[in-house]
Amino acid sequence: MIIPRLAPAQLNPTTGTRQLVLLAAVQVCAMSVWFSASAVVPALRAEWGLSREHSILLTVTVQAGFAAGAVVSAALNLADRVPPHRLIAGSALLAAVATAALPWCPHAAAPLRFLTGFALAGVYPVGMKVVVSWFPHRRGFALGVLLGALTLGSALPSLLNPLPWRAVLVSSALLATLGAGIAAAFVRPGPDRTPSPPWQPRYLLTMAADRRQRLVCLGYFGHMWELYALWAWLPAYLTATGGPGGLTPFVVIGLCGAAGCLLGGALSDRRGRAVVAMAALLVSGGCALLSYPASGAGLLLPVLLVWGVAVIADSGQFSAALAETADPRYLGTALTAMTALGFLLSAATIQLLPLVADAVGWRAAVPVLAAGPLLGAVAMHRLRRR
16 A cells, blocks of 8 residues: 655755754653652652552552553554644643642542543653654654653653642643643644554554564563663662762753763664664663662762663664554554553552562662663664564
8 A cells, every 4th residue: 555655855854843842842841740749759748648658659650541541542543543733732731630630639649640641641652753754764863852851851840849849740730731732832743644544453463463563662661661660769769878869860860861862862863773772771771780889889870870861862762663664654553552561561660669679678679670671682682683
């Protein structure tokens, strides 16, 4: 079947750059609600009397909600059948409402966090599809910019943390609302897109049967094994090990993460997706293993700075690689499905890591995160050989 697309010469680079900036702004604003509750957990525990298990639940339910929302979106092919700017705007607005309601609904905290994650499944994967439609030839760098915006947005609550906890949540909700407005008013899909396809729930089976797509997904799952567990528990880890405090989580997650996304994207356009992803996974896994001796020798900060760059540098490469192997008609569905399973896995590791820390201590628990990236590197090596 011939899929109608515009020739590359018809793409307007100026318009594409403007759309990338707008999409990055949407990601920064919308993703600020992701860790908004996690950033104020100490205050919530003091005021609401939350147990440690309930505190963990506030983070895990966002991951589970995102996975559930992505599964629903993938099964219904929403990312390929609904105008992307409308889907992004509506989803960001729903996440904002759920976050704004949290301070006044303590008994519904977990369902509201689940709803926040569910809504964000319509923001991040759909944003990736829009970026790909504007940048058919520089997808690595463009997706790196988008991922860098996601890391900054995810780290924003740490920067807002000096505010009263209710103000942190309301500020995040207002930012997500701003993101929804930007998406609705200005974001549009690019010329390198395909017409809306018919509903095809069986595409997920087709995706799983294709070896190249399967290897990309396996690499992504190894990446997700460590990413959100590190981000979610970095403050607790630093506190327990006597590591550097202050703005360290924001620097490691936000600034180093954004730098890693841009670096990984730029390199992958020159060296290839699989090569860059494999290198980032190996460095990231190595940092997880080195964290144990480094924390005892007073060298944890440099390890964390390198880890903050490497842990996210590969993320955009999995999306770019999948965009180059999936059926372009169902690219949004493929990206959403891969993301759904990855975030479901991350919910498990977020729960697992503090349990391991209770048993052996945080210093010995964090190296467990190395298992995912090292296995993911094997998948990327096999993809490279193909």
